[in-house]
Amino acid sequence: MGPLIPNGIIPEDWNYIIAILIGFAFGYILEASGFSSSRKLAGVFYGYDFAVLKVFFTSAVVAVIGLYYMDYLNWVDISQLFVQPTYLWAAIIGGMIMGVGFLAGGFCPGTSLCAVAIGKIDGIVFTLGLTIGIFIFSESFSALEPLFESSNLGNITLVDSLGISPYWIIFIFTIIALVAFYFSDWVRSKVKKVFY
């Protein structure tokens, strides 16, 4: 039963080869979906292109349905999958800083790597900025540590937070995604076209 590498079904030696192959597919999908273009990505915030919303939410819905279905079939043990611990204020404030960074720079780390790969100079500069940002964070860590380490709620999921069955959460999440897709098409039909 999965996950295969942690349970020793695929030997640990394959880990890095699998990492490159998975990364390869990830980069290919992002670039082919147009995520190497900052103007396409920014479109989601101005209503002229909703590719980010559609790709992001379709993949999240497909992944969560698939993983829970595989858990139901006993192909994978969902409790063994890594859930990032929730540090409430760090998640909110970090997310807000990333939101401003997204609008200023037009990329996020994964998409900027794709932009670098196809020769976008703005992507190269953004990626350089990322490393400077990581450096600034690390050098000022003693000042940021209280925020970084505070309000640790543990490795919680929405099942713990909301106290309802995961299947209901997935169902509601899917409905929200479908409504968002429909709404985004409506918005796009009202907004002035932007060509890039």
Add this chain to the structure above:
Amino acid sequence: MVEKKQLNRHVYWNPYFGGFVLGLLIILTFYLTGRGLGASGALKSGVVTVVHTVAPTHAENNVYYSKFIKEGESPMNNWLVFEAIGVLLGAFLSGAFTGRLKLKVQHSPKITSRRRLVFALIGGVLFGIGAQVARGCTSGAALSGMAVLSTGGFITMLAIFGTGYAVAYFFRKNWI
């Protein structure tokens, strides 16, 4: 030339198809490794490696860097670093197949390349800081988090997009 431009606009995948394939990839990644995808982690490993090489004592005395420094093992010896190498290769190949390989600055005709690059740098710095504060970026925290219903993943996603919409007005000249 004009014809090529028009072709380029339609050469991207349908977003629902792209999202579906990406969803399958996330499932496969969790099924194989027990963890999700990531992107900023590889850059963090790079920064830690450079600082540790240039100023070893400084890095070992810093509480944050020292979390990622292990005796006798390079911080580059990390799953996410190999994944990021794959991302570069995969994106390069997709760009090569579709004729998108080109050294250029992409920006709105209303702004100069210089302005675009200044904002790209500022945005990168902010995103780099934010991704460390939140322990992951759009890929690692938000997308992979949502796939396992992580509460933090949903909060980070809402904070990124909510703030994005809140500040979009101030950056409109750069994009529309």
